[in-house]
Amino acid sequence: MTAALALEPPQLMTTPPLLTLRGVSRRYGDVIALQDVSATVYPAEVLGIVGESGSGKSTLLRMMHLEDSPDSGDYRLALPGLSGNLFDLDRFARRMLRATRIGIVYQNPHQGLLMSHTSSGNVAERLLIAGERSFGALRARARDALDASEFPLERMDARPIELSGGMQQRVQLAKAIALEPALLLLDEPTTGLDVSVQALVLDTLKRLQRDRAITMVIVSHDLGVIRTMADRVMVMRRGRVVEEGLADQVFQDPQHAYTQQLVHAKL
Amino acid sequence: MPPVLQVENLAKHFRMHHLNQRLDAFDGVSFTLSAGEFLLLRGPNGVGKSTLLRTLYRSYLPSGGHIWYHMNRGRIDLAVAADVDIAQLRRREIGFVTQFLIARPRVAAEDIVAEPLRSAGVPATEALEEARRRLEEFGVKRDLWRAYPTTFSGGEQQKVNLARALILPPRLLLLDEPTASLDTGARAALVRRLAGLKAAGVAMIGVFHHPGDVAALIDREIELSPREAPANVAV
Amino acid sequence: MTLAALTRPWEPMSYGFLDASAKRELRRKMLKAIAVPGCQMPYASREVPMARGWGTGGLQVTLTLLRPSSVVKVIDQGADDSVNAASIRSFLTKVSGARETWDTLEATIIQSRHRIPEERLRADQVLVLQVPNPEPLRPVQPDMSVARQMHADADYGRLWLVLYEQIVRSGRIMEGAAYPALVNGRHVMTPSPIPRWDVPKLHMAPHLTFLSAGREKRLHAVPPFTRVEPLVFSDVPYQVEDHANLTCHRSGVSGYFMNEIPQGDGTSRFELSDSHLGIKAIRRAEGAAMAVGPTWYDGKLPR
Numbered sequence: 001m002t003a004a005l006a007l008e009p010p011q012l013m014t015t016p017p018l019l020t021l022r023g024v025s026r027r028y029g030d031v032i033a034l035q036d037v038s039a040t041v042y043p044a045e046v047l048g049i050v051g052e053s054g055s056g057k058s059t060l061l062r063m064m065h066l067e068d069s070p071d072s073g074d075y076r077l078a079l080p081g082l083s084g085n086l087f088d089l090d091r092f093a094r095r096m097l098r099a100t101r102i103g104i105v106y107q108n109p110h111q112g113l114l115m116s117h118t119s120s121g122n123v124a125e126r127l128l129i130a131g132e133r134s135f136g137a138l139r140a141r142a143r144d145a146l147d148a149s150e151f152p153l154e155r156m157d158a159r160p161i162e163l164s165g166g167m168q169q170r171v172q173l174a175k176a177i178a179l180e181p182a183l184l185l186l187d188e189p190t191t192g193l194d195v196s197v198q199a200l201v202l203d204t205l206k207r208l209q210r211d212r213a214i215t216m217v218i219v220s221h222d223l224g225v226i227r228t229m230a231d232r233v234m235v236m237r238r239g240r241v242v243e244e245g246l247a248d249q250v251f252q253d254p255q256h257a258y259t260q261q262l263v264h265a266k267l
Numbered sequence: 268m269p270p271v272l273q274v275e276n277l278a279k280h281f282r283m284h285h286l287n288q289r290l291d292a293f294d295g296v297s298f299t300l301s302a303g304e305f306l307l308l309r310g311p312n313g314v315g316k317s318t319l320l321r322t323l324y325r326s327y328l329p330s331g332g333h334i335w336y337h338m339n340r341g342r343i344d345l346a347v348a349a350d351v352d353i354a355q356l357r358r359r360e361i362g363f364v365t366q367f368l369i370a371r372p373r374v375a376a377e378d379i380v381a382e383p384l385r386s387a388g389v390p391a392t393e394a395l396e397e398a399r400r401r402l403e404e405f406g407v408k409r410d411l412w413r414a415y416p417t418t419f420s421g422g423e424q425q426k427v428n429l430a431r432a433l434i435l436p437p438r439l440l441l442l443d444e445p446t447a448s449l450d451t452g453a454r455a456a457l458v459r460r461l462a463g464l465k466a467a468g469v470a471m472i473g474v475f476h477h478p479g480d481v482a483a484l485i486d487r488e489i490e491l492s493p494r495e496a497p498a499n500v501a502v
Numbered sequence: 503m504t505l506a507a508l509t510r511p512w513e514p515m516s517y518g519f520l521d522a523s524a525k526r527e528l529r530r531k532m533l534k535a536i537a538v539p540g541c542q543m544p545y546a547s548r549e550v551p552m553a554r555g556w557g558t559g560g561l562q563v564t565l566t567l568l569r570p571s572s573v574v575k576v577i578d579q580g581a582d583d584s585v586n587a588a589s590i591r592s593f594l595t596k597v598s599g600a601r602e603t604w605d606t607l608e609a610t611i612i613q614s615r616h617r618i619p620e621e622r623l624r625a626d627q628v629l630v631l632q633v634p635n636p637e638p639l640r641p642v643q644p645d646m647s648v649a650r651q652m653h654a655d656a657d658y659g660r661l662w663l664v665l666y667e668q669i670v671r672s673g674r675i676m677e678g679a680a681y682p683a684l685v686n687g688r689h690v691m692t693p694s695p696i697p698r699w700d701v702p703k704l705h706m707a708p709h710l711t712f713l714s715a716g717r718e719k720r721l722h723a724v725p726p727f728t729r730v731e732p733l734v735f736s737d738v739p740y741q742v743e744d745h746a747n748l749t750c751h752r753s754g755v756s757g758y759f760m761n762e763i764p765q766g767d768g769t770s771r772f773e774l775s776d777s778h779l780g781i782k783a784i785r786r787a788e789g790a791a792m793a794v795g796p797t798w799y800d801g802k803l804p805r
Binding site (some may be wrong): 118120 | 659663667670737
């Protein structure tokens with residue numbers, strides 16, 4: 001039983017949502033990873049998904065990235081040339097969508113980067129898959145993406161394996177934004193980094209988000225990260241969405257017992 | 268003057284699940300606010316003034332009642348409006364000033380103040396010039412403009428906070444103890460700025476630790492009394 | 503019931519050495535390879551009287567194509583007289599009764615290791631190239647099953663990335679031989695370790711080309727008039743070896759692909775790689791009437 005009144009559908013926001021997920025469910029054997037999860041993200045919005053391990057938040061992000069398919073559910077992106085349930089797309093169409101329309105930053109840079117290639121090469125690969133064939137353009141576009149991610153350009157040909165954690169995340173970011181995707185997904189982008197470095201990376205993200213009006217979905221167990229970045233928040237627990245609302249409202253006036261626990265547990 | 272806000276029987280209580288308790292903040296609050304009107308919220312500490320402001324801003328979810336916000340194209344009930352609609356209104360029309368600035372590292376004071384203008388599409392150079400004017404108004408020293416507020420004192424941070432919150436006049440402004448930790452000069456600058464906004468038609472509701480500061484601006488007062496329906500005191 | 507009744511009379515070998523089922527396997531895979539240009543087709547590679555790594559793949563394709571009317575030319579690095587080429591040529595003629603030749607213009611089947619002849623091949627000729635390693639993705643993906651999936655997905659980003667980084671590091675693409683090429687706009691193949699000089703000869707050629715790897719058990723094909731485009735960046739043009747100004751010290755031929763022979767004093771002499779073209783030039787200069795066909799490059803024979 002929550003104290004709040006039921007909210008109405010949008011009246012002033014006339015732009016349709018960019019991302020719509022409905023009724024996504026997924027189980028692995030006996031384990032329920034996701035149970036009837038729905039989410040809506042509007043253009044230029046930052047949606048934060050917060051939850052502890054086992055909440056399903058990373059699984060949900062993988063679904064949004066079309067890396068995995070749910071047992072049931074509907075997923076739509078309001079992008080030119082796309083229609084219908086994206087979960088029905090074949091392998092090749094999914095790959096192209098992931099490669100060219102959606103950017104992703106993983107918690108573990110080894111997952112998102114080719115460690116033995118150059119940093120600029122990592123970004124260039126994205127452009128090459130999308131069909132860029134001019135060496136000069138590859139160099140220039142990779143440089144621009146790395147610059148926007150506030151990566152030191154004099155190291156653009158260093159290999160990620162030689163770089164610090166924060167720099168590796170910046171390379172991931174550059175790779176993710178190189179094709180100017182409409183949607184950027186971030187899975188615990190700063191977890192594991194030193195606190196001071198975290199703040200710097202988040203700052204870069206905020207700046208990018210404002211300058212390019214990128215729509216973002218950020219998953220984190222760290223409330224501070226979500227508080228800094230998100231406009232709206234979804235709280236997940238054991239595969240379900242237990243609460244969602246404006247970020248400041250969820251943190252200042254949590255309705256669900258679990259959210260209250262989560263918010264008040266912060267040291 | 269046309270009404271901007273119409274609050275009807277607004278109520279707020281909190282349910283603390285782990286204590287199995289319900290905390291009543293206020294109920295039965297009703298009032299109307301028009302453009303250019305300054306409404307002061309009064310009452311003893313802890314009575315719920317801040318809570319009322321936050322409920323109007325939707326940082327808290329109302330438990331009952333209506334918050335009718337009037338626009339050219341009709342009205343919308345902020346109590347039950349969709350999150351995205353509230354987000355949109357907050358960006359353009361409804362402002363909230365508190366004493367708590369979430370200082371972001373490595374962003375210069377002048378950039379923080381310029382941000383609302385940049386988000387509204389104002390070109391960078393213009394926005395920066397306006398931001399510097401506002402900082403000067405509030406008495407922030409010139410050599411601090413390019414510095415990071417994370418290194419400032421509480422009072423200096425508050426000045427940056429105010430400059431930013433008030434740079435783009437909204438239609439409705441909610442003020443929660445904005446003068447806390449301000450020196451006399453900055454307090455006066457704030458009052459001047461508020462007077463300017465009032466004259467421009469901004470509707471304001473404020474909680475002030477020293478209501479004397481804004482005495483000249485007050486049109487009406489609302490007194491919140493503990494656990495009773497509030498008395499609506501006109502000035 | 504006698505053993506004689508149950509078995510067939512003993513034959514020393516079938517025509518063209520390979521038995522009928524071996525040839526059927528080869529034929530089927532060869533047809534499949536033609537149907538999907540540049541795509542590697544795995545095949546059941548048979549044992550032949552030659553060690554793996556010495557051209558067994560090319561040999562199996564040639565044996566399948568052989569007829570009594572065939573005329574075979576076999577070269578190794580352009581030379582007909584190398585030991586391997588000579589052995590293979592001798593074996594081919596022995597098991598098929600086909601005629602052998604050194605002259606590119608006379609051959610119906612040309613089996614080659616690492617070079618394509620300078621004279622243009624015709625529509626009635628078949629080129630069989632020996633390939634040590636048919637997988638262009640091996641440098642970026644050692645796992646063969648993943649590499650297969652990458653070909654199926656046309657996922658060649660990593661390969662392009664390697665070329666990009668070569669330019670970043672060295673200012674130019676370093677691939678010398680086996681320059682990866684896109685066939686029919688769909689599959690990337692490694693055209694066996696032929697020099698860059700030779701790759702353009704495959705593009706829209708009137709002849710059929712097979713590329714076969716016996717040890718790796720894969721073959722692929724380039725049908726006639728099929729696009730073969732080396733992977734290049736639009737602003738870093740494909741460059742062939744700079745042999746246009748070199749002269750063969752034995753035949754006086756210039757402007758064709760040369761072998762470099764270092765001398766004791768530190769200098770180099772150059773020798774025409776397509777050795778029979780060199781022989782034709784020498785005979786011509788001695789007064790014999792030798793037919794030299796149209797060539798891909800504009801080299802010169804001495805008067």
